[in-house]
Amino acid sequence: MRIHRIQAEKIKQEQSPVDLSQLEHLFAKYRNKSGSLIPLLQGTQHLYGFIPAPAFDMISKETGIETADIYGVATFYAQFRLNPVGKVIIKVCHGTACHVQNANAITDAVQDELEVKDGETTPDGMFTLESVACLGCCSLAPVLMIGDSSFGKLTGKSAVKVIREIKDTMKNEN
Amino acid sequence: METSIKPKIIVGLGSCGIAAGAAKTYDKLLALSKSGKYDFELAKTSCIGMCYKEPLVEVQDKSGSVIYGDMTDDKVIAVIEEHFATDTIVAGMAVHSSYSEASEDAYFNGQVKIALRNCGYIDPESIEEAENREAYKAIRHILKSEMKQMDVIQTILDSGLRGRGGGGFPTGMKWKFAYQNVNEQKYIICNADEGDPGAFMDRSLLEGDPHAVLEGMIIGGYAIGASAGIIYCRAEYPLAIKRLNIAIKQAHNKGYLGQNVMGKENFNFDIYVKEGAGAFVCGEETALIASIEGQRGMPRKRPPFPAVSGLWKKPTNINNVETWGNVPWIINHGAAAYAAYGTAKSKGTKVFALTGKIKHSGLVEVPMGITINDIIYKLGGGIQNDKKFKAVQLGGPSGGCIPAELGHTIVDYDSVNATGAIMGSGGMVVMDETTCMIDLAKFFLHFTQDESCGKCTFCRIGTKRMLEILERITEGKGEPDDIGKLETLADQIKNNSLCGLGQTAPNPVLTTLKYFRHEYEAHIFHKKCPAKVCKPLLTYTIDPEKCTGCTVCGKKCPSSAIEGGRKTTHSIHQDKCIKCGECFTVCKFDAVLVE
Numbered sequence: 001m002r003i004h005r006i007q008a009e010k011i012k013q014e015q016s017p018v019d020l021s022q023l024e025h026l027f028a029k030y031r032n033k034s035g036s037l038i039p040l041l042q043g044t045q046h047l048y049g050f051i052p053a054p055a056f057d058m059i060s061k062e063t064g065i066e067t068a069d070i071y072g073v074a075t076f077y078a079q080f081r082l083n084p085v086g087k088v089i090i091k092v093c094h095g096t097a098c099h100v101q102n103a104n105a106i107t108d109a110v111q112d113e114l115e116v117k118d119g120e121t122t123p124d125g126m127f128t129l130e131s132v133a134c135l136g137c138c139s140l141a142p143v144l145m146i147g148d149s150s151f152g153k154l155t156g157k158s159a160v161k162v163i164r165e166i167k168d169t170m171k172n173e174n
Numbered sequence: 175m176e177t178s179i180k181p182k183i184i185v186g187l188g189s190c191g192i193a194a195g196a197a198k199t200y201d202k203l204l205a206l207s208k209s210g211k212y213d214f215e216l217a218k219t220s221c222i223g224m225c226y227k228e229p230l231v232e233v234q235d236k237s238g239s240v241i242y243g244d245m246t247d248d249k250v251i252a253v254i255e256e257h258f259a260t261d262t263i264v265a266g267m268a269v270h271s272s273y274s275e276a277s278e279d280a281y282f283n284g285q286v287k288i289a290l291r292n293c294g295y296i297d298p299e300s301i302e303e304a305e306n307r308e309a310y311k312a313i314r315h316i317l318k319s320e321m322k323q324m325d326v327i328q329t330i331l332d333s334g335l336r337g338r339g340g341g342g343f344p345t346g347m348k349w350k351f352a353y354q355n356v357n358e359q360k361y362i363i364c365n366a367d368e369g370d371p372g373a374f375m376d377r378s379l380l381e382g383d384p385h386a387v388l389e390g391m392i393i394g395g396y397a398i399g400a401s402a403g404i405i406y407c408r409a410e411y412p413l414a415i416k417r418l419n420i421a422i423k424q425a426h427n428k429g430y431l432g433q434n435v436m437g438k439e440n441f442n443f444d445i446y447v448k449e450g451a452g453a454f455v456c457g458e459e460t461a462l463i464a465s466i467e468g469q470r471g472m473p474r475k476r477p478p479f480p481a482v483s484g485l486w487k488k489p490t491n492i493n494n495v496e497t498w499g500n501v502p503w504i505i506n507h508g509a510a511a512y513a514a515y516g517t518a519k520s521k522g523t524k525v526f527a528l529t530g531k532i533k534h535s536g537l538v539e540v541p542m543g544i545t546i547n548d549i550i551y552k553l554g555g556g557i558q559n560d561k562k563f564k565a566v567q568l569g570g571p572s573g574g575c576i577p578a579e580l581g582h583t584i585v586d587y588d589s590v591n592a593t594g595a596i597m598g599s600g601g602m603v604v605m606d607e608t609t610c611m612i613d614l615a616k617f618f619l620h621f622t623q624d625e626s627c628g629k630c631t632f633c634r635i636g637t638k639r640m641l642e643i644l645e646r647i648t649e650g651k652g653e654p655d656d657i658g659k660l661e662t663l664a665d666q667i668k669n670n671s672l673c674g675l676g677q678t679a680p681n682p683v684l685t686t687l688k689y690f691r692h693e694y695e696a697h698i699f700h701k702k703c704p705a706k707v708c709k710p711l712l713t714y715t716i717d718p719e720k721c722t723g724c725t726v727c728g729k730k731c732p733s734s735a736i737e738g739g740r741k742t743t744h745s746i747h748q749d750k751c752i753k754c755g756e757c758f759t760v761c762k763f764d765a766v767l768v769e
Contacts, residue, residue: 096372139225
């Protein structure tokens with residue numbers, strides 16, 4: 001059931017304060033428009049990469065919708081994140097085509113490489129590993145997506161290679 | 175004087191083309207064009223359906239057209255230069271051509287393109303190119319010839335078009351209900367929440383020919399008397415959303431949308447794109463409406479149907495992307511032309527997304543009534559590595575598998591339903607002998623269980639219990655009465671769920687039980703996985719004939735279960751082996767055997 005996605009212990013984690021004044025522009029855009037809760041949440045996530053806890057109260061004040069109801073909507077949809085994510089999000093496709101071409105081996109290999117579980121972020125805040133249900137590149141299965149780039153026809157080994165290359169470029173940039 | 179036509183090079187830039195590197199290919203060609211070495215026009219198009227040969231580059235010149243496949247950025251320049259130098263097809267690289275035989279002709283020849291008529295032929299970001307291929311001709315005809323609303327509906331009824339999202343409800347009938355409900359405000363919705371993992375028909379159509387969908391919606395809006403249309407599109411399809419928004423803007427500028435559409439007084443129609451937020455259940459119409467209204471996407475009881483009380487409690491007509499894409503063609507070419515394709519009760523064509531263990535994965539549009547074998551072997555080129563065809567999954571997580579021996583089944587709503595599967599929206603995942611059917615059923619149930627909205631008890635808890643049973647079967651802990659329990663639960667979930675998600679969730683289990691019961695029995699009673707997929711049921715041994723004593727497997731083994739020194743034959747301690755398969759993966763000499 002969809003309730004899986006609520007990870008209570010993680011929400012309690014300290015979230016560093018964010019500048020919520022940017023939300024004002026978003027509110028102005030959707031003011032007095034019916035059915036705008038989901039676009040508001042999407043806009044908030046677009047700004048911050050996730051939905052910061054204080055944003056719930058602000059959206060509630062703005063729209064008059066109870067915070068609990070907003071929270072209910074945010075946790076219903078897979079798109080919304082309640083915690084900060086890493087700089088790089090690794091999306092491993094687990095659509096049917098990727099599944100029959102052994103996508104599990106990709107997730108396993110990436111989990112081992114980054115030492116995080118599916119849905120978690122590395123302690124250094126660099127990588128977040130996510131499983132997604134079909135990126136739509138079924139002919140290239142199994143696929144993973146990093147940023148806007150897709151990598152297809154992978155094996156566990158080649159997936160790890162891709163991630164090591166990204167690690168190296170990030171190190172060089174620093 | 176000889177007239178010379180300037181050659182045109184077109185690059186396929188759909189999502190899968192881009193994933194295969196088409197953007198880099200385009201950049202290389204752009205550099206070539208700017209170099210001035212050759213005089214040609216460079217253009218973009220979207221998916222032509224041939225995903226397995228992406229990136230695709232088409233060259234149009236005085237001889238005709240030729241499409242080259244696998245044109246990655248390292249190969250494309252050489253091929254194009256050779257094409258220009260020799261003025262003819264580059265041998266071995268062409269996949270299709272208008273003037274010569276090419277390697278993939280069988281893939282093209284079996285298709286009838288109605289919904290996908292412009293995909294791969296136009297630049298989806300150019301309304302003029304769409305107009306040159308009949309876009310907005312149908313709505314112009316309707317408005318100019320003052321066709322009555324009911325005449326439009328009758329044409330759609332006569333065509334026999336049925337909902338392409340999977341339900342198969344007659345489209346004209348749906349329109350008629352919405353038309354008959356008098357209200358000053360009505361809505362049109364395009365369901366583009368393509369959630370079936372392994373299906374991408376709608377995405378390709380939206381990316382490749384957004385105007386076809388917009389025009390279909392305008393026609394639907396005119397027919398039922400709606401003034402607003404909403405496209406509910408998956409957020410995972412950023413390119414489709416971008417191109418839809420461009421197309422809507424262009425249609426506005428040309429007067430196809432807005433106040434007094436094309437000068438027709440009192441016909442106002444606007445279209446908006448609403449991004450979904452990731453929930454499979456939102457493909458169900460009442461859940462979709464709840465989501466547009468900003469609520470949790472949970473289905474509600476019907477009746478009232480959306481045609482009576484839909485979005486904001488107003489009469490609403492919802493159709494799927496592909497259904498809308500068919501509508502303008504039907505108006506342009508007549509109901510009879512559409513109904514000429516297909517079978518007695520399923521007219522026209524259907525788009526399928528072919529994926530899995532098939533050689534030609536991609537999109538195909540075929541007339542209803544074609545057999546599954548024809549799709550797989552003629553269009554799809556057969557099974558990868560020429561392995562044995564085992565089954566095909568139709569309809570995604572809501573559908574079921576059809577075994578190879580029923581490959582003669584024809585594709586229409588009723589014949590597919592008779593097998594226990596459903597037509598669905600068009601996902602067709604092909605499986606070979608290396609696919610474990612219990613593992614597959616587990617995969618789908620995991621998906622539906624995760625996506626269940628939680629409203630109905632049987633769907634919420636029943637799918638969880640079924641999943642637990644499947645999990646223990648694949649772990650070698652299956653119990654003798656597990657098959658009976660699965661059947662009881664499946665029956666209860668089917669009969670006690672409110673919406674299609676729950677009612678169809680047990681289908682993958684029921685169809686695999688029907689056609690592959692022996693695999694369940696092998697797992698439960700003999701603790702064996704015939705397809706060698708379920709790791710806990712496998713036994714790893716080392717073939718002493720092949721083992722060279724290289725020690726690689728021993729070093730990799732996480733549980734130190736492998737014994738043997740350098741240049742001596744290794745062996746696996748079965749009591750220590752955790753069946754991770756690492757030795758099998760790393761062995762370069764195929765010396766690790768799996769049973």
